Amino acid sequence: MASEVKLPRLGQGMESGTIVKWLKSEGDRVEKGEPLYEVDTDKVTQEVEAEASGVLLKIAVDEGEVPVGRTIAVIGEQGEEVPEVSAEEAQREEPAPAALQENGRPEEAPVVQATGGRVKASPLARRIARERGIDLALLRGTGPEGRIVAEDVERAEAAPAAVPAPVPVGELERRELTSTRKTIARRLTEAWQIPVFQLQASADMTRVNGLVARLRDGGTKTTVTDVLTKVCATALLLHREVNAQWTDDAILVFPTANVGIAVATPQGLIVPVIRGADRLRLAEIAAARSDVVTRAREGKLQRADLEDGTFTISNLGMYRVESFTAVLNPPQAAIIAVGAIQEQAVPIDGQLAVRPMMTLTATFDHRAVDGAPAAEFLQAVKDLLEEPGLML
């Protein structure tokens, strides 16, 4: 009995995934539990295991985006008849019923340009565009159903440039959106709607630098970020109103600090989470951070690595940025932006001293957190950085 392989829901809120690669070919033997294909969701690329043993009879969706629950392959016995699943059918979106005009033709849709990456243009328009090196993707079609017709191409060429065009020094590059990029854009746009405020403080990092140096000498590869993670986790548990999340009918306050660390990867920004950082020793945090950052850069994170964060650290200190503000990482109520450690002249007991200073800028969701508790939290972070021994 053939069984259909359907795209599973790999996490909450997942509605579709992009098939990246099949690890088996049609005709291959597949054992249940064996990795079968790779799927790119809005968070990670991950391998999905076969749920049945048998022969991979058909791959219905070779690659591309499909909604959750769509049949993407069939596993069965050799020679077994494959149920009707065409790639086209599997990938087809249900078209919205078009209103019919009196003559029975679907009413023309409002003019839209390319749909799904396909540019709709007449053969003549294509030929003229090809001959004159015009990119059809940049044109708006005025023909029936938004089709680009020859006139549109002619017009594009005839349009006088308002300003003398600069001499082009290369071709315009068009980078298709990855699902990670789309997710970043969607989430940041959401975050931008939230009323936020920022607080800034500088911490003397003399003790932290000493601590990191001593741990390194002892063979533990610790970084300032690791200390910061531990410090923030501790401060969050001391000021739990910051370790929170706004919802429409309640503010959720979390019992443990799951600290996300913003990591730049070739695919874009991604935030793996170190769970229960408040309960981990510094060496454990260092090991966990090293593991997730490495896997993030290799694109090998699992969904679980990215879920349930309660707070985020974004550190641009290594790029010599002095200070900056970060955009909230919803639904979390706070994020801290970390600048570079710089030697500065600071007055201490009436004397000028040169100390390694680091500027912290925290952004808070004002719906969940008021200024005073937020300030107390930031104060705690500063105090713990200046005297890590207070965490004992």
Add this chain to the structure above:
Amino acid sequence: MPEISYREAVRDALAEAMRHDDDVFIMGEDIAEMGGSMGVTQGMLDEFGPERVRNTPISEIAIVGAGIGAAMQGMRPVVEVMYEDFLTVSMEQIVNQAAKHRYMSGGQLKVPLTIRTQGGAGWSPGAQHAQQVEAWFVHVPGLKVVFASTPADVRGLLWSAIYDDNPVVFFEHRTLYGIKEEVPDELEPIPIGQSRVHREGTDVTVVATGRLVHEALRAAEQAEAEGVSVEVWDPRTLQPLDVDALVASVKKTNRCVVAHEAVTRMGFGAEIAAVVQEQAFDWLDAPIERVGAKFAPLPFAPVMEEFVVPHANDVLAAIRRTVGR
């Protein structure tokens, strides 16, 4: 130049050929004393006598079969099948005999037979007396197919059909017999396979046959008022087809509408659309539109007949679609 009717033009071509050549004779149901059911052969019995203007029994297979035999014996017969609907009865003779003998005999035999017939809706004749079946014959190698839409065309083309050494199925349209056009004083043969541009235009080519040529010309006038320049092109001969002229016209206008009275599905327009997309794909700025009868037997009721067959408005609507109006 004299102005004559389509009916007179057919008669004139027949009579001229018969005066010119003793081998030409005509044969069909009620064509002698009665002058044919459409009055086309009126008076011909008096001029040419019963040997050359022959009434036949009511048997289309016999009429065409006798014509084939006479043609293979060196005559140039013109047989009349009263309604093209009745061609079905003579199909065996036309498809398996007339179309094949020259090929199967390695050229030793030839069949210079002309099969005149007529059809077309617009006068409520019902489902069995007004069909348009020209596409069936274009599908048969060995036949030539002519469909003339004006008096001048029908005169010049019928002459060429009679003098062609291959069997020609020659379609006339019932509702065109009365229309008039100026024709040359002397009969000028029109070569088989040569199309006619009825009206020049730059925005869309309407390929039309038979009655739809006139509907297309009316639609073109209306389109012109709307600022759309329409070229109306009549192939006149469906087999062989004047492909070069067709392709040149579409390459000029970049849009194409095909219009005929026969049902759209599998109609001659489908072949036109295929040829155009094969040879002028990169010149097309809009999908090719087809105009034809709805896929239904012709109803008796005049309003229903009107509904089923295409008219100028249908051609105009198709023109507007191709230019995105």
